[in-house]
Amino acid sequence: MKFDLLVIGSGGTGLSAALEAASQGASVAVVTKSLPTRAQTCMAQGGINAALGNVEPDSVEEHIADTLRSAHGLADETMVRTLCEAGPETIEWLDRMLVPFSRIDRSDQSTHSPLPATRSIAQRRLGGAGHPRACYAQDYTGLKILQSLYDRCREAGVRFYTEHALLELILSVPRQARSPMLALGERLAPRVHGALFWDIAAGELRSIQAGATLLATGGYGELYHGYTTNTTGATGDGIAAALRAGAVLSDLEFVQFHPTAMTGSAILISESARGAGGTLITEEGERFTDELAPRDEVAAAMFAQIQKGHTLYLDLRHLERSYLEELMPQELRLARIHAHVDPLREPIPVQPAVHYTMGGIDVDARFAARGLEGLYAAGECSNAHVHGANRLGGNSLLEIVAFGRLAARYALERPLSSDPAAAEATERQSAEWIDGLFAKPAEFSLYQKRKILGKRLYHDLGIVRDRELMEDAAAYLDTLLEKLPRIGLGDRSRTHNQELVDYLAFDNALLLAVAMTQSALLRTESRGAHRRSDYPEEDPAWARPSRVRLERGAIVCF
Numbered sequence: 058m059k060f061d062l063l064v065i066g067s068g069g070t071g072l073s074a075a076l077e078a079a080s081q082g083a084s085v086a087v088v089t090k091s092l093p094t095r096a097q098t099c100m101a102q103g104g105i106n107a108a109l110g111n112v113e114p115d116s117v118e119e120h121i122a123d124t125l126r127s128a129h130g131l132a133d134e135t136m137v138r139t140l141c142e143a144g145p146e147t148i149e150w151l152d153r154m155l156v157p158f159s160r161i162d163r164s165d166q167s168t169h170s171p172l173p174a175t176r177s178i179a180q181r182r183l184g185g186a187g188h189p190r191a192c193y194a195q196d197y198t199g200l201k202i203l204q205s206l207y208d209r210c211r212e213a214g215v216r217f218y219t220e221h222a223l224l225e226l227i228l229s230v231p232r233q234a235r236s237p238m239l240a241l242g243e244r245l246a247p248r249v250h251g252a253l254f255w256d257i258a259a260g261e262l263r264s265i266q267a268g269a270t271l272l273a274t275g276g277y278g279e280l281y282h283g284y285t286t287n288t289t290g291a292t293g294d295g296i297a298a299a300l301r302a303g304a305v306l307s308d309l310e311f312v313q314f315h316p317t318a319m320t321g322s323a324i325l326i327s328e329s330a331r332g333a334g335g336t337l338i339t340e341e342g343e344r345f346t347d348e349l350a351p352r353d354e355v356a357a358a359m360f361a362q363i364q365k366g367h368t369l370y371l372d373l374r375h376l377e378r379s380y381l382e383e384l385m386p387q388e389l390r391l392a393r394i395h396a397h398v399d400p401l402r403e404p405i406p407v408q409p410a411v412h413y414t415m416g417g418i419d420v421d422a423r424f425a426a427r428g429l430e431g432l433y434a435a436g437e438c439s440n441a442h443v444h445g446a447n448r449l450g451g452n453s454l455l456e457i458v459a460f461g462r463l464a465a466r467y468a469l470e471r472p473l474s475s476d477p478a479a480a481e482a483t484e485r486q487s488a489e490w491i492d493g494l495f496a497k498p499a500e501f502s503l504y505q506k507r508k509i510l511g512k513r514l515y516h517d518l519g520i521v522r523d524r525e526l527m528e529d530a531a532a533y534l535d536t537l538l539e540k541l542p543r544i545g546l547g548d549r550s551r552t553h554n555q556e557l558v559d560y561l562a563f564d565n566a567l568l569l570a571v572a573m574t575q576s577a578l579l580r581t582e583s584r585g586a587h588r589r590s591d592y593p594e595e596d597p598a599w600a601r602p603s604r605v606r607l608e609r610g611a612i613v614c615f
């Protein structure tokens with residue numbers, strides 16, 4: 058099976074890329090380990106940023122300035138400009154894709170928008186933004202985007218492979234050409250010709266070859282299992298596969314904690330609640346922070362209160378009932394079901410939880426993965442250097458759509474020829490590995506270890522870190538790796554084996570946890586979401602990405 062473009066992941070990134078490629082006449086396959094519209098994107102509530110200025114005057118320059126401020130000196134200004142400039146056109150495109158954005162009645166207002174088609178789209182203010190800039194569809198923004206894109210993908214003839222879990226990228230290492238252009242000892246980058254998957258329903262391997270491969274597999278927030286707003290699918294599988302194949306990862310230590318996850322369930326109450334005037338209070342009713350400061354600052358202020366023994370709440374009682382019911386219906390329902398609280402009458406118990414991972418596959422301005430040829434990455438699995446040390450709310454949805462489309466365009470420009478021998482070799486190695494997995498003893502429970510890992514990371518690589526805590530995490534990861542040969546599968550069936558899928562994710566999560574811990578230890582400063590009590594200040598020498606790669610099975614930081 059060979060396609061022009063293989064897209065791995067069916068979130069907002071994957072579907073935007075697929076549609077763009079299909080619109081250029083390319084053959085496209087989208088592969089997901091789940092069902093097409095069951096991606097983390099569908100959980101996004103708050104909105105997608107674009108400087109439309111529909112509610113009050115705004116500009117792309119102000120969007121850029123807010124993004125750079127939030128990134129704490131770690132973003133690439135050119136990439137940020139590309140992102141923010143793409144905002145208005147991205148909303149226009151989504152509007153054409155029939156995303157049902159919430160609208161405002163413009164009949165009695167003057168407009169500041171240069172885009173007539175989108176000037177009636179409602180916008181709200183999220184933390185760290187100078188203006189109401191996030192376009193939304195009630196509090197179902199991500200879901201509506203994903204459903205609309207999926208419908209358009211079906212109409213465009215995009216081929217979907219569902220319930221296929223990525224195992225490895227298909228790699229060929231080109232023989233050293235005798236070229237005067239290559240300096241002595243210089244290596245040609247390995248080439249990616251597609252990927253190998255585990256077909257969950259059939260219980261067999263399936264390789265899909267492609268001229269270009271785009272990873273759109275999302276972030277790694279689920280490493281903090283039990284302490285994250287993310288789906289259980291956010292285990293960083295694509296990032297780990299890229300690392301094993303030779304890609305460079307960057308800024309893994311930057312993990313964003315969202316201030317308002319419901320205590321106990323870690324289910325998100327979106328920033329739009331604070332944007333609308335919701336306040337953060339202690340059990341005594343005291344406010345203690347600027348609720349609309351960037352997330353890293355609000356989360357740190359909350360952490361300080363929790364350390365003092367306070368219980369924290371999000372208070373929406375003073376907001377208009379009609380506003381909450383019209384624009385935040387999902388969140389009202391989630392609070393009633395999961396916190397047993399009626400937000401119209403009671404404050405919601407909240408605490409910060411892991412929400413977004415800024416680090417990922419290091420890509421260049423064409424979204425090509427550094428260290429490999431033929432591999433591209435976009436969305437939360439990538440690090441396109443637009444979020445730096447702390448992502449601005451509403452910028453991820455913009456990134457996944459705008460950069461998903463751009464990445465597809467670049468990927469189609471330089472197709473690689475296929476390499477069936479490489480596919481066969483990858484399939485042989487993976488078949489052996491899977492057989493070995495089924496033969497392993499199941500002395501320790503994978504699920505118990507996953508739970509402990511999540512708790513350890515939340516504690517040791519949490520909102521405030523120090524060397525001692527992080528070394529504890531590293532030591533714990535060493536013991537987990539020693540035990541891995543005895544963490545086998547209880548369920549030995551080949552077809553529909555969810556435990557096998559969870560094992561694959563756990564194996565990837567372990568590799569990334571090691572890389573993340575080493576990156577965090579290396580960065581001896583505090584910056585954005587990476588706060589160290591032993592290095593409380595920003596160090597100008599560290600105003601650069603941290604990078605890791607795998608060399609002979611070991612993580613190397615550089």
Ligand SMILES: Cc1cc2nc3c(=O)[nH]c(=O)nc-3n(C[C@H](O)[C@H](O)[C@H](O)COP(=O)(O)OP(=O)(O)OC[C@H]3O[C@@H](n4cnc5c(N)ncnc54)[C@H](O)[C@@H]3O)c2cc1C
Nearest residue numbers: 066067068070090097098101103104223275436437453454
């Ligand atoms: C609760 C919540 C609310 C949010 N609200 C907002 C918001 O309002 N605004 C905003 O800008 N951002 C928001 N975010 C962040 C934003 O939703 C995500 O960053 C973004 O949707 C990620 O999109 P993606 O396409 O990169 O990945 P995802 O949507 O995570 O999609 C990843 C895809 O890859 C697939 N996949 C993963 N591993 C494998 C594998 N091994 N094999 C095959 N397929 C695989 C998955 O099944 C999925 O289809 C929110 C996040 C959360 C958790």
